[in-house]
Amino acid sequence: MTKKVGVLALQGAVSEHISQINQLGGQGIAVKTPADLAQVQGLIIPGGESTAISRLIQQVNLYEPIQEFAKTNPVFGTCAGLILCGSGITDGGEKLKPLNLIDIAVTRNGFGRQVDSFEVDLDIENVGKAIPSVFIRAPFIDSVGQGVKTLATYEDKIVMAEQGNVLVCSFHPELTDNNQVIGYFMSKIAG
Numbered sequence: 268m269t270k271k272v273g274v275l276a277l278q279g280a281v282s283e284h285i286s287q288i289n290q291l292g293g294q295g296i297a298v299k300t301p302a303d304l305a306q307v308q309g310l311i312i313p314g315g316e317s318t319a320i321s322r323l324i325q326q327v328n329l330y331e332p333i334q335e336f337a338k339t340n341p342v343f344g345t346c347a348g349l350i351l352c353g354s355g356i357t358d359g360g361e362k363l364k365p366l367n368l369i370d371i372a373v374t375r376n377g378f379g380r381q382v383d384s385f386e387v388d389l390d391i392e393n394v395g396k397a398i399p400s401v402f403i404r405a406p407f408i409d410s411v412g413q414g415v416k417t418l419a420t421y422e423d424k425i426v427m428a429e430q431g432n433v434l435v436c437s438f439h440p441e442l443t444d445n446n447q448v449i450g451y452f453m454s455k456i457a458g
């Protein structure tokens with residue numbers, strides 16, 4: 268059966284995720300409402316601007332539905348989506364209500380102060396070696412709680428992790444031709 272994979276489509280990098288999902292044999296679906304969410308078996312929260320996405324999640328009444336969804340279905344937060352899936356923001360101050368799906372504390376724009384955007388090859392546990400990864404004003408994970416597994420680091424910073432159904436990464440897996448990271452997420456969705 269074709270896996271229906273939602274991409275939260277309120278703001279940010281939506282279409283590139285949908286085309287990778289489709290290339291991998293799934294059906295990518297833009298999720299804008301709780302009714303859309305009810306149709307999918309996994310959800311990607313994409314990169315973009317985390318405070319804007321946070322505000323929109325609350326406006327369209329998706330905050331609790333996403334939390335419920337994540338109890339039984341895989342969720343993948345990329346870049347701004349990682350910030351939203353986390354449980355706290357170390358550098359604080361911003362009006363952002365994280366979804367608390369994975370026990371990580373995050374620094375926003377962690378690499379952004381040094382250089383805005385860069386590409387590196389990462390060795391990612393469970394996924395593969397030398398995976399091209401694009402970082403754009405990317406956050407990093409400062410600390411992980413018990414039960415969170417680190418999958419990749421860059422310059423000693425945690426940039427990819429998972430806890431049960433919930434996967435997060437600092438970079439944009441949809442922006443290269445390599446689809447192994449999104450393929451890994453799709454393997455977590457029951458067939």
Ligand SMILES: NC(=O)CC[C@H](N)C(=O)O
Pocket residue numbers: 313314315316317318345346347348350375376403404405406
């Ligand atoms: N590429 C991205 O998603 C950037 C995230 C952005 N810096 C934020 O904090 O929301």
